[in-house]
Amino acid sequence: MRTRAVIALIAIAIFSVGCSYDKKEPENNTRATDTSRPNPKVSWSDFTNSSRNGYSDRVFFAFDQHDLDTGARGTVEAWAAWLKAHDGARILVEGHCDERGTREYNLALGARRANAIRDYLIALGVPATRIRTVSYGKERPAVAGADEEAWAKNRRGVAKPSGSGS
Amino acid sequence: MSRILTALVLFALAAGTAAPAQAEPVVRIDDPNFSPLPIALAVPKGSTEPENDMGRKINEVVSNNLSRSGLFRTLDPATFIQRDGSEATAPQFSSWKSIGAQTLVTGRVFLRTNGDVRVEARVWDVSSGQQLLGRAFETRTNNWRRLAHKLSDAIYERITGEKGYFDTRVVYISEQGPAIKRVKRLAIMDQDGANNRFLTDGKNLVLTPRFSPSAQEITFLEYVNGRPRVYIMHIDTGRREIVGDFPGMTFAPRFSPDGNQIIMTLETGGNSEIYTMDLRTRTVKRLTNNPAIDTSPSFSPDGKRITFNSDRSGRQKIYVMNADGTGVTRISNRPGRYATPVWSPRGDLIAFTKMQGGTFYIGVMRPDGEGERILTRGFLAEGPTWAPNGRVLMYFKQSRGGQAQLYTIDLTGRNERQVPTPSGASDPAWSPLLVR
Known part of the structure; x- marks a missing residue:
């Protein structure tokens, strides 16, 4: 517990430095951290820590679709920036589906989703050797629940750092 | 003896x-x-x-x-x-x-x-x-x-006057725990639910087991070190081996009727294609070549044709092709998404899963796509498998928010019965009539 707290403190310290460095103009917002964006140089967990206004570690897809919308592209662009700031880091991209499809088709659909993300990362200049994809189909839902709200959260691509540098 | x-x-x-x-x-x-x-x-x-x-x-x-x-x-x-x-x-x-x-x-x-x-x-x-x-x-x-x-x-x-199907076994996936932390294990039992036995310990995710024609082996999907690949397990010894050496995910495996080949899907770069691998010569053959999803292949009992699932038309539909990949014909032409085609052991019908308007259906159609009949429906109903006499189907079914369970139904659509299992259950596969 203690070491984790220390790491968290260091991470916050690095993060704060990054924030102040990034800030280019005075904000109207009274809470400066709300408008700051994470520095790609921080650890992945801080970079994607939503409680600290980080980028998400996941993007979402429409039903039976695998194309990235504008919001999803913005998130993947941030992942690319992080990867470029971490030379040795590798990334695992998981493709997931909701439960409203058949098992084998969903394995294929999850692979399509993971590869749509991979292709965009490569287009953004991330070497293919640093990206691995895996499909879990409908096997690993993020949330329980059998309604559209839950299914929308489960149709996702999730990035996880793997290997050194993360 | x-x-x-x-x-x-x-x-x-x-x-x-x-x-x-x-x-x-x-x-x-x-x-x-x-x-x-x-x-x-x-x-x-x-x-x-x-x-x-x-x-x-x-x-x-x-x-x-x-x-x-x-x-x-x-x-x-x-x-x-x-x-x-x-x-x-x-x-x-x-x-x-x-x-x-x-x-x-x-x-x-x-x-x-x-x-x-x-x-x-x-x-x-x-x-x-x-x-x-x-x-x-x-x-x-x-x-x-x-x-x-x-x-x-x-x-x-x-x-x-028909062959029986009681001296048979069923392999399936046993499901335990909540949806977001589900543990899946390979399990085998008699067709009536007796003699249940687990074949894996639940550490690795396992899916879609299917019997060999001798009922001595099963082929299935397992995530080993986070990599989903097709494996074969010998039931009595528990010995298992990976099927082939492929760069991407292999899934949706089945044996050919003579037991000499595995037909399955290989995914590379997000594209899924159907392949066969000869288990004796290790020869690999690609049967489809299309940017769409091509998966869930199943041989006709004479080994001459293959039915499979593809979304090449824009939606999931059922197709039939020759065993060498030629002569691809779409057979499901009604509205809705069609999936998991499985050829009857008699050769006369193809069972399938259909999704339409938020409901899942299990049905059968002739190999030319005619004579579609829906046998059962549910919030989720998926993955039919045939009893060896081609008269009874087993599949899994789940109510909204409920646990998946195995069911059987007669080809007439009568007599739907739950099959007793110790916990949740999915992906059933019926064995041939046992010989030994």
Whole structure:
């Protein structure tokens, strides 16, 4: 517990430095951290820590679709920036589906989703050797629940750092 | 003959009275006005208490099998008039007729000093008093359940004129825990849910097991070190091996009807294509070449054609092609998403999952796409598998927010029954009739 707290403190310290460095103009917002964006140089967990206004570690897809919308592209662009700031880091991209499809088709659909993300990362200049994809189909839902709200959260691509540098 | 491997020895019994020259089926089960045949199953009679115990256990398994098939109505033993054991040698047909029995099964049971059990069974037509079948079954005593299944198959075959399916097993995926932390294990059991056994420990995610034609191996998908690949496991030894050496995910495996090939899907760069691998020569052949999803392949029983699932038209539909990948034809032409086509062991039908308007359906159609019939529906119903006689389907079904469970249904759409499993269950695959 203690070491984790220390790491968290260091991470916050690095993060704060990054924030102040990034800030280019005075904000109207009274809470400066709300408008700051994470520095790609921080650890992945801080970079994607939503409680600290980080980028998400996941993007979402429409039903039976695998194309990235504008919001999803913005998130993947941030992942690319992080990867470029971490030379040795590798990334695992998981493709997931909701439960409203058949098992084998969903394995294929999850692979399509993971590869749509991979292709965009490569287009953004991330070497293919640093990206691995895996499909879990409908096997690993993020949330329980059998309604559209839950299914929308489960149709996702999730990035996880793997290997050194993360 | 090895006594361990030889499950059962069968003998024909001489007819008690004149037997019919031809074994004509007693009922026509495809008659639309068909109603279940009333059958009385007298407990096989022994001469000691252990023998009578064994007789009762066997009788219970047979009774459960026949009534679950939906083709028989097993009469309540409490209504039997002749139940002092004399029916085993001299049935009084008028008394069986008076309780509404059309068919009567009697038998004698012997426990031998060498540890074997022997059952001599006779099937009678009550109205004529004719013996329809006389057969003896012998096996090791601890193998008595298979004896009961063989006896069930013999009765079923004699009455319906169709092959039985009771001496079979089912592999499936056992599911435990909440949706976001689900543990899945490979499991195997008798078709009636008895003798459940787990084949994996739940550490790795496993999916979609299917039997080899010998019922000695299964092929399935396992995530080993986070990499989903097709494996083959030998059931008795637990020994497993990866199928081929592929750069991407391999999934949706099935054996070819001769057992020499695995047909499966290989995904590379997000594109899924259907491949076969010859298990003897390791030769790999690609059968589809399309940027769409091509998956869930299943051979016709003669091995000449393959049905599969593709979204090349923009939505999931069912296709048929020749075994070499030529002659691709779309066969599902109605609205809705169609998936998981599985060719019947008789060759005459393809079972499928259909999704439309938020509902899942299990249905069958002919290989030319005509004659579509929906058998059941649910919030989620998926993955039909055929009993070896092509008359019964098993699949899994789940209510909204509920747990997946296995069910069987007759090809007519009648008689949907849950199959008992220790926990949640999905991805069933029915074995061929057991030989050993």
